[in-house]
Amino acid sequence: MNETLHIKRIAIYGSTGSIGTQTLDVIKAHPDKFSAEVLTAQNNAELLIEQALQFNPNIVVIGDEKKYNEVKQALAATDVKVFAGEKALEEVACMDCYDLMLAAIVGYAGLRPTLKAIEHGKAIGLANKETLVVAGDIVMQKAVEYRVPIIPVDSEHSAIFQCLVGETRNRIEKIILTASGGPFLGRKPNYLVNVKREHALQHPNWSMGAKITIDSATLMNKGLEMIEAKWLFNLEPDQIQVLVHPQSIIHSMVQFEDGSIKAQMGLPDMKLPIQYALSFPQRIPSDFPRFDFKKINTLTFEEADLKTFRNLALAMEALEKGGNLPCIMNAANEIAVFAFLRNRLGFLEMTDVIEKVMNRVPFIEKPTLQEYFESDGEARTMAADIVQL
Numbered sequence: 001m002n003e004t005l006h007i008k009r010i011a012i013y014g015s016t017g018s019i020g021t022q023t024l025d026v027i028k029a030h031p032d033k034f035s036a037e038v039l040t041a042q043n044n045a046e047l048l049i050e051q052a053l054q055f056n057p058n059i060v061v062i063g064d065e066k067k068y069n070e071v072k073q074a075l076a077a078t079d080v081k082v083f084a085g086e087k088a089l090e091e092v093a094c095m096d097c098y099d100l101m102l103a104a105i106v107g108y109a110g111l112r113p114t115l116k117a118i119e120h121g122k123a124i125g126l127a128n129k130e131t132l133v134v135a136g137d138i139v140m141q142k143a144v145e146y147r148v149p150i151i152p153v154d155s156e157h158s159a160i161f162q163c164l165v166g167e168t169r170n171r172i173e174k175i176i177l178t179a180s181g182g183p184f185l186g187r188k189p190n191y192l193v194n195v196k197r198e199h200a201l202q203h204p205n206w207s208m209g210a211k212i213t214i215d216s217a218t219l220m221n222k223g224l225e226m227i228e229a230k231w232l233f234n235l236e237p238d239q240i241q242v243l244v245h246p247q248s249i250i251h252s253m254v255q256f257e258d259g260s261i262k263a264q265m266g267l268p269d270m271k272l273p274i275q276y277a278l279s280f281p282q283r284i285p286s287d288f289p290r291f292d293f294k295k296i297n298t299l300t301f302e303e304a305d306l307k308t309f310r311n312l313a314l315a316m317e318a319l320e321k322g323g324n325l326p327c328i329m330n331a332a333n334e335i336a337v338f339a340f341l342r343n344r345l346g347f348l349e350m351t352d353v354i355e356k357v358m359n360r361v362p363f364i365e366k367p368t369l370q371e372y373f374e375s376d377g378e379a380r381t382m383a384a385d386i387v388q389l
């Protein structure tokens, strides 16, 4: 058989980000198994060009159309095709030149290209949790309709996914999503009120993009992950528990009907869930550092402080109520984080903005895709008005 048939062709949406660059590291370590065929970036033309020269993909897309000429010229001597703009991200997602989309764009912007990929029968390695938070019912329905696997990359969900291998017929009693607690674990509102972006951008265990790092500091990330888990694993809200585990060694757990609990463990390193999503259903070797039980001999657990980290409580409300509320919350959160990163909003004020928007945008119990798009737009405009962006 032709060897190239075994090479999985990967489209990395968001190749210049934290997940995107680590995905390229995994591909580079396994040139006999994977190739990077599509690379996309929003603004970072310089890194996109560098990646294209190194990996020689079929296509690159630069989101910011003003940067098209720069990318095109830099790649003129290669046969890499260059496209630009939001529409191109969707068009390329429909093309035949790849097998699996590693969805690593941050935020709502990842939704449309991912939907297109599903509609064209592509497997999805899903890092972009916002896709499921915004329109999880529609995304999962389409995945069933087009028989597309959605393989989670988020470490907690990858952990649960791994625990569920071989358990298809067995009912899940509950899942336990672990949370590091972020940089402000144990802090109270009187401290958080003065927190600036520089503090919030320091995560103790993970090095990630700016948006998810802030979400981890406010615990909104864990709220988004509860909603992501509901859709990925078809769970009721009361089957999803959050547990703070500051060492981030147990990545999450599943408890079955007989009381047995399975956990997936390892050092915190996103390359592992990324590689698993690319190689699934197989495991392939890696040289990632190994966890040594003798070095870290204490694993601790505590409850999340919902009174201090109110974003998590808001997300639980959105999870419980469903409809377009998670979509509204997500949009307001994206604006609030954007404003906080520009020093336009205080750390605790982010929650106030999200709460106001959740209370004001009309609730729709069973939205269509179009209604999700509209709810997102409405919530964004309202949040931007409140913070006077």
Ligand code: NAD
Pocket: 013, 014, 015, 016, 017, 018, 019, 020, 040, 041, 042, 043, 044, 063, 103, 104, 105, 106, 107, 109, 127, 128, 129, 130, 153, 154, 155, 206, 207, 208, 209, 210, 211, 212, 270
């Ligand atoms: P990042 O900010 O480092 O990278 C984001 C990527 O998306 C970049 O390549 C950027 O060019 C692109 N992008 C940004 N805005 C865009 C837009 N409007 N249109 C098109 N492309 C755009 O983010 P990240 O930390 O790599 O996170 C990516 C996604 O993965 C997020 O949804 C995040 O929640 C999820 N995730 C990340 C981690 C992590 O360790 N970084 C872990 C779990 C889940």
Ligand code: MG
Pocket: 154, 155, 156, 225
């Ligand atoms: Mg996670």
